[in-house]
Amino acid sequence: MSPSKPSLLMLVHRIPYPPNKGDKIRSFNLLKSLSVNYDIYLGCFYDDAFDQQYIASLNQWCKSFYCLRLSKWQSILTGLTGFLTNSPISVPYYYVSAMASWVNTTLKQQEIKNVLVYSSSMAQYIDNKCYSKLNRVIDFVDIDSDKWRQYAQKSVGVKRWFYHREARLLQKYEVNICQRFATSLFVSNDEANAFKQLLPTDDQKRVHSIANGVDIDFFDPDKPLPAPTLPESFIVFTGAMDYWANIDAVSWFCSNVWPKLKQHYPNLHFLIVGSNPNVDVCTLAQLPGVIVTGRVDDIRPYIKQALFAVAPMLIARGIQNKVLEAMAMNKIVVCSAMAMEGINALVSSSVIVANDAEEFYYSCLKLMQQLPANCHNRQWIISNFTWKQTLSDLEKYLTTDVLQ
Template sequence: MRMMGLKVAEKRSLNDDVMNERERALVISPEFPYPLTSGGTQRTFHILRALSRAHRVDLVTFSEHPSPEGWDVLSALCSQIHLIALPPHPKTPLAFFRRNLSRAIRGINPLVDRFADPTIRQAVNDWLAGHRYDLILMEHSWIAPYIEDIRASGNRGAFTVLDAHNVESELWRQYYRQPARWWTKPALYRYWQSARRIEQRYFDRFDVVLAVSPSDREKILRLAPRASVAIIPNGIELPPHRHDPSTGDRPPVVGFVGSLDYPPNHLGLEWFLARVWPRIAQRLPEAQFVIIGRGDRQRLKRLCRGQETVRLAGAVPDLTPYLSRMAVMVVPLRHGSGTRIKILEAWAHGIAVVSTSRGAEGLPCQHMENIWIADEASDFAAAVIYLLTDHATRRRLARSAYEEVQSYSWSVIEERLPAVLDRRGVARGQSR
């Protein structure tokens, strides 16, 4: 790995002459897309993999701490990997307060601000100036303003795609409208409006925007009616077989899987631990709750204090052993956009799911058919208790969900992607 100026690293892989004949594609990802530790990295990785089958792909990505493991995996898919190192943010409470006060005053939300830094943006411009592409795909709407840099570079003729993992303005709207400390409201409102302005200003400047679900597509079109929006759902790697959801003589295990530093996950877990799990533990004292995911666990540890049946497993190298022991997976999200890959993972492994309506949004969820939906704490707890004690219902939900998830295999979704990214298949005349 060779370090260049501003902590920019480049790694090249050897490609044969066949690669040189393919159309050139650039993927710009604000997240280093490996290992697959979040729904975002999973989606980016699989889209990158699908593109690499028909294109010569370069990857421009960002990270404070890139994983050495990721270089080898991504090099097998990419012609070139260009890493722009993000300067680490100080983690002290004072630094956090100053950073977010500045953002609130300027009216720019945190993720957009991170990638609007002039030094970071110039590094992207330097790369664009020296390379020409037929297709440019950007992951996440946080970097949608980079479309201006693309149009100003020698790549103005490239077919441009924005992969909208979420409708960010919808997330910030939900944060703003939740009960919160009064002094946070002005900042949350400004972040909401910042995300909304970006979506309204930039979405219709791309040749196509990818949405993860029909509901997200509708939200995007309300914000940018002239945008061309195609649906590419989230998917999963299907396991070779599903496990038996019976618990046998073992204590029943309830599980949660998700990034703990993603606010909807964290807020949902706080609600579940404070309002739902105590009811379950009182009724089924032998039940255990396991939380799996990377990120800061300190706030959750405080909530877990005194709850001996709760275990924080943190980041794990392989989910399979944990999933094989789960009787029920919970998705207690009360905020969110996009779709929950964790539900697809549970379905694929034959695990019954209890979710809020928000958590189930964007997927073909049918209450009491392939999932149990509950929004109030008492109803959520009752649903988990019922499924833990009624093996027949748990198996029925798991069996129906397993059948549903077969169409969400990444191998199936990746086959559909080239047609969506074919410029001949997109109606021209859309506003750029």
Template sequence: MAGHSILILSNRVPFPLNDGGSLAMYRMIEGYFKAGWDVFLFSMNTSRHFVPPDTLPPLFRQIRLETFDINTDVKVVPTVKNFLLSRKPNHADRFYSKDFETRLRQIIASFKPDIIQLESIYLASYIDTVRQACNAHLAIRLHNIEFQIWERLSEETSTGFRKFYLRDLAARIRRFEMDAWERADILLPITGVDANLVKQHVPEAEIMVVPYGFEISQTSAGMNGVWSAYHLGAMDWVPNAEAVSWFIEEVWPGVHEQKPGFHFYFAGRNMPYSFQKYNGNGVTCMGEVADAAEFIADKNILVVPLRSGGGVRIKILEAMAAGKLVISTAVGMQGIDEAIPGKHYLQADTVNEFREKLLWCLDNQTEAASVAQSGAVMVREGYDETKIMNSLVKQMSAFITQKETAARKTRR
């Protein structure tokens, strides 16, 4: 299986490893490298998530890596022009650069990859460039079904221009996303739920489901310290920000009133300054934390009050693997098909349900710990990184061989 080459394009440098997207990209890059593939990562180093290249871990020195500085800030004039004059989602326009496109052509010409993999649907603007530059097979990683996220956000927005804009944006993303699905050679969703949705719209798509995986030997399970709750996630992602605000404003007061010694901590990348207002009454805003594992080590309950989103919440799997008890909405658990509410996690979708589940945990710690332990066993059995990547590499290699064989027959 060794000897194949892959060029991975990402819309941000997958580091530090403190959010689900970075973790998922890093694990797959690592998996290809361990399988003996020649890996080239061409990564946008964005103004929003800029990472000094000299701070990257050893893996990035073992593969071929090139970063490309790009300003992806949301700006008023380009956003208005996009809304009025374009059918593309603004997200795609923000990640398009002629200079990036030129350098991409040069890399393809010199590297000659067997596979080119896009780590974001918003990089689909470069599909024509890839097709013109080479005959490599094009794969797209589906971290989420993006249009689902924005449709849910528009549904939850009551009235006014914001609702109109979100509805329009969701429709643009849907068209853009489905067009990319149809043009790709291989689609790599993270969940079976997402794979089924894609199949409904593109029945002929070549799909390989690739869940997020762990180095199982490095996971550890168990409750620690005084019982407290936490949320950890990128706070520049709208569903996370809205979920945390809803939980603190609607759910927490009733919990704090009955259990004043119980605390809730939340942290994440690009924490808006406005969230400092929530400090107090048992709530602590930690901002961005350098070490996610250290942050969660002395906390026992992960709260996931998501009401929109897609894909799979990698932080949930990490929490389960570490023996934490997860209390989540049905949306938050989307994609973790094996998880059974009441057995592997606790499900809560309303204010009262969240309050009841949290209070039950504090009053029934032995039973709550048992649920957490069941979740840990489920993750260890179903999300072994080595098995997942071995399966993907085998499928990818077979796909390449099949296409090469068909091409040789055609030339005859």
């Protein structure tokens, strides 16, 4: 009989399976890694009907789980109560009384000493004095309040006011949670150091970084892959296409870089690969050579067959999985400085950082004229960004004496 494992409560704002978008990639790998040595009690939501088919799969990694459907419109109405309480709307947006009841019951019935919260919006379920004796660890991933601040800078009128309000109140909430919880994790040293600047000196010791990684066995260009019908010559962007930062990136690229590139290479295509493209993204498909795929079964063939990948992020925090995945597939990447933050790969003929539209255009043009003979991006990922490497320190934070 195998020895019993300690129990761990894990709260995640979105079902961590399948790992097919940024936040789910990280939360899934945390879940998978911790399930080896912990009996995990997982509480999470799903907001996409597509994910319902995967709920039962959580049994592979969980002792028990509670996965609730999050109604978008109900959540919006609940979120608006933040105006009455002077709180960020993204916190009540994720509050459901049934989840609170499940958390309370689970903590009472199980001998749980450690709690891992994924994203600030789930902290509210254990942000209570009666749980102050627990070892509460929060993975903020990135400074979410700063993304709202970036949204505000790109908006006008009521939207600008609203985003500034959310940034200000959410930052206050993030700081308060950090001060009440034992440990706060971020996805990179850059992100952790930026957050430390918001804290009193005594609280900065609570903040640490655990980087994202790549499943190098899955993202392996030498493995046999599906063979969808694709254009002969194309460049690629991957990501969830209902996420504003991705929408902004491809819109900027199509306005400022793509027309000139297409003029020089009439047979070239630009593939935007990712789920749930919004109206603005779908409209881009009207441009010559632009193809919006929507959700695909497997993004790897699109990366593998592309000439190179682009990541022109103008709004970003943390680490861009799209860059790591393209590099793991040994693909050349042209990206903005923001897209390279937290990765800090050596700029070379295989990793090109462009600071504005002109640099982006000429970098792409140069690659079109001649691709480098050798690309060493996959080897760099294997040496620096496997999940085994990046999660090696995770369990040390799930101890009650981490601050001593």
